[in-house]
Amino acid sequence: MTESALPTTAETERRPRTRFWHDLAFWGLLPSRLLMGFALILPIFIIAAVSVATRGAYGGFTWDFNLAGYTQILFNEGWTGELEFTPQYLLIIIRTFLLAGATTLICLAFAVPVAYFISRQPPGRKAILVYLVTLPFWVSMILRVYAWMIILGKDGTLPNLLEILGFQPGMSFMFNDGATLTAMVYTAMPLMVLPVFASIEKLDGTLIEASHDLYGNRWVTLRRVILPLTAPGITAGAILVFVPALGAVLEPTLMGGGKQMMMGSLIQLQFGGGRNWPFGAAIAMTLMALVMIFLIATALRAARREAMS
Amino acid sequence: MNKAIEVKSVSKSFGAYQALKSVSFDIGNNEFFTMLGPSGCGKTTLLRMLAGFESPDTGSLLLNGKEVVSIPPHKRRVNTVFQSYALFPHMTLEQNVAYGLENLGWEKARIRNRVGEMLERVHMSAMAARKPAQLSGGQRQRIALARALAPEPEVLLLDEPLSALDLKLRQAMRDELRTLQRDTGITFVFVTHDQEEALDMSDRIAVLGGGDVQQIGTPTEIYEEPVNRFVADFVGETNFLDVEVLETLGGQATVRTPFGLDITVPATGSAAKGRATLSVRPEKINLGNQAQGIANGITFEGHVTSKNYMGGYTHYTLDVAGTQLRASRRNASREGDTIPVGATVPVGFVAGSARVLAA
Numbered sequence: 312m313t314e315s316a317l318p319t320t321a322e323t324e325r326r327p328r329t330r331f332w333h334d335l336a337f338w339g340l341l342p343s344r345l346l347m348g349f350a351l352i353l354p355i356f357i358i359a360a361v362s363v364a365t366r367g368a369y370g371g372f373t374w375d376f377n378l379a380g381y382t383q384i385l386f387n388e389g390w391t392g393e394l395e396f397t398p399q400y401l402l403i404i405i406r407t408f409l410l411a412g413a414t415t416l417i418c419l420a421f422a423v424p425v426a427y428f429i430s431r432q433p434p435g436r437k438a439i440l441v442y443l444v445t446l447p448f449w450v451s452m453i454l455r456v457y458a459w460m461i462i463l464g465k466d467g468t469l470p471n472l473l474e475i476l477g478f479q480p481g482m483s484f485m486f487n488d489g490a491t492l493t494a495m496v497y498t499a500m501p502l503m504v505l506p507v508f509a510s511i512e513k514l515d516g517t518l519i520e521a522s523h524d525l526y527g528n529r530w531v532t533l534r535r536v537i538l539p540l541t542a543p544g545i546t547a548g549a550i551l552v553f554v555p556a557l558g559a560v561l562e563p564t565l566m567g568g569g570k571q572m573m574m575g576s577l578i579q580l581q582f583g584g585g586r587n588w589p590f591g592a593a594i595a596m597t598l599m600a601l602v603m604i605f606l607i608a609t610a611l612r613a614a615r616r617e618a619m620s
Numbered sequence: 621m622n623k624a625i626e627v628k629s630v631s632k633s634f635g636a637y638q639a640l641k642s643v644s645f646d647i648g649n650n651e652f653f654t655m656l657g658p659s660g661c662g663k664t665t666l667l668r669m670l671a672g673f674e675s676p677d678t679g680s681l682l683l684n685g686k687e688v689v690s691i692p693p694h695k696r697r698v699n700t701v702f703q704s705y706a707l708f709p710h711m712t713l714e715q716n717v718a719y720g721l722e723n724l725g726w727e728k729a730r731i732r733n734r735v736g737e738m739l740e741r742v743h744m745s746a747m748a749a750r751k752p753a754q755l756s757g758g759q760r761q762r763i764a765l766a767r768a769l770a771p772e773p774e775v776l777l778l779d780e781p782l783s784a785l786d787l788k789l790r791q792a793m794r795d796e797l798r799t800l801q802r803d804t805g806i807t808f809v810f811v812t813h814d815q816e817e818a819l820d821m822s823d824r825i826a827v828l829g830g831g832d833v834q835q836i837g838t839p840t841e842i843y844e845e846p847v848n849r850f851v852a853d854f855v856g857e858t859n860f861l862d863v864e865v866l867e868t869l870g871g872q873a874t875v876r877t878p879f880g881l882d883i884t885v886p887a888t889g890s891a892a893k894g895r896a897t898l899s900v901r902p903e904k905i906n907l908g909n910q911a912q913g914i915a916n917g918i919t920f921e922g923h924v925t926s927k928n929y930m931g932g933y934t935h936y937t938l939d940v941a942g943t944q945l946r947a948s949r950r951n952a953s954r955e956g957d958t959i960p961v962g963a964t965v966p967v968g969f970v971a972g973s974a975r976v977l978a979a
Contacts, residue, residue, distance in 0.1 A: 520673055521706035523693040525720035526771065535719075539710045 362592035370586035380593030411556035418503040426508035486568030510544025622649035630679035657828035699768035707752035879941035887976035905947035911968035919968035
């Protein structure tokens with residue numbers, strides 16, 4: 312008998328142990344798997360199925376295969392059944408991406424200096440400031456959006472303040488894209504500040520000193536040292552802000568007045584007043600596909616950067 | 621002496637802690653100047669002030685005759701080699717070295733030439749396209765040097781740059797640093813807590829302690845003529861004997877040693893009558909036949925209580941009438957280490973090699 316045929320003591324001891332950990336991992340993760348399966352994956356399949364179902368005459372749907380939900384996004388069916396291109400919904404999709412993109416960029420512009428400032432504070436004050444950034448999460452989002460309506464709306468805080476300063480009385484800043492954007496930036500801001508702060512916090516301060524030492528002014532240091540080294544945090548923040556912003560419902564409905572729709576409010580409308588479940592499901596699937604494309608592109612870029620360094 | 625740097629009555633406090641207490645000294649052009657001291661002595665604070673990362677509470681700093689306290693780091697013609705090297709991890713070695721030159725607005729071709737020249741100089745040309753993470757400690761050190769020297773600064777600041785290297789490499793880098801300084805003619809301000817590094821490389825050394833300059837001088841002056849107990853203790857090893865000054869005359873003092881002998885040795889100006897400290901370095905103390913017949917010598921007898929054989933030399937601990945003395949003896953031949961523990965031997969040193977310091 313050769314030596315290698317005999318399991319070593321290390322192996323005989325390890326096998327039951329790994330088996331134990333393997334079992335523990337399986338049973339321990341089972342609740343999460345069930346939750347993910349029933350609460351996330353199954354609903355997606357249901358929505359996917361509904362998106363290719365047929366609209367019922369009085370709301371609801373029947374299980375007959377039909378791509379009308381998808382064609383409706385770009386085309387309008389005329390009297391005689393011919394398809395006519397209508398940009399109506401395409402414009403909503405474009406608006407949605409523009410607003411979500413603007414939200415992300417504005418959040419980024421504010422979050423980088425804020426995160427940098429917090430990271431340069433002494434430990435005690437740092438903890439307090441990070442806590443203050445998360446403070447809005449402690450109040451329901453709908454209340455926070457209503458608070459913005461009170462600030463911007465007719466007879467609100469801002470118009471009153473401007474009136475005192477001598478501007479024209481009775482102004483309102485509500486029910487337009489600016490109001491929607493304001494609320495979206497406000498609700499998303501902590502989601503940008505926190506990951507950016509985490510990556511700036513990890514940044515070695517002597518690298519910033521080295522940049523200044525080598526004749527780099529603040530702008531050069533930000534562009535060539537701080538931003539490249541905090542890119543992972545900025546990417547994470549951008550995803551956390553951009554993706555939920557694509558599905559925003561509350562802000563466009565309450566702040567934008569519901570006239571200027573975003574994809575989120577459009578989907579809600581189709582499942583509600585519009586009584587067109589297949590169309591709503593088709594838009595939802597389209598939104599998800601677009602988000603997936605965005606996420607995959609981001610992941611590929613990150614992987615390429617990783618491979619290069 | 622042309623002054624590269626003038627430090628004038630600089631003080632600095634961090635909260636209640638006084639890091640620097642009104643420090644003043646000059647650093648000459650083309651000098652290899654070392655600030656030596658234990659951690660917390662204020663040497664790094666001073667270096668950071670020269671770089672522009674800290675500003676003094678009071679006093680002024682002059683660089684080639686120009687006040688620089690109000691000038692931000694990126695406008696000072698001063699570069700730093702950081703203790704942690706602080707190489708930009710996302711840039712190649714080439715890009716790291718080019719960084720300062722790009723910020724100075726050099727032309728592309730000139731930058732390329734200079735980067736190539738600097739990489740050549742630190743023997744890193746073959747690795748130009750690598751990232752810092754792929755380098756060993758010594759290689760990172762070289763790139764940090766190349767990066768800081770590339771813009772031809774008026775002064776190069778080095779913050780304990782050798783402390784992260786292993787012993788062999790540290791010794792090799794000392795020689796390289798010294799050669800680089802001589803070749804470039806740039807003023808080097810070197811900060812370290814390692815007295816051997818300071819003695820080996822420097823033209824002049826400032827010994828800092830407790831936020832104050834304790835002594836400034838050439839390595840020999842610092843080692844052989846320490847002005848106080850702090851300097852004698854921090855630089856090298858020494859024996860301290862509590863003595864009583866009987867008489868002082870023209871830089872000499874006659875003191876009574878604890879073992880009863882009255883001797884006349886050099887003294888610092890501040891030594892007055894009364895209690896004082898006598899410092900004698902272990903290698904200045906001769907034993908056995910070497911101790912006999914020393915011209916102008918002081919000889920007595922001692923009892924060997926222990927010894928440590930170190931190869932090149934042997935450390936002896938002696939008991940002289942109840943006082944402990946350490947002596948080290950070079951093992952000049954195979955038979956060098958022949959004095960056994962327990963032996964009573966003649967002990968002696970040249971009067972000029974001891975020193976009386978203020979208590």
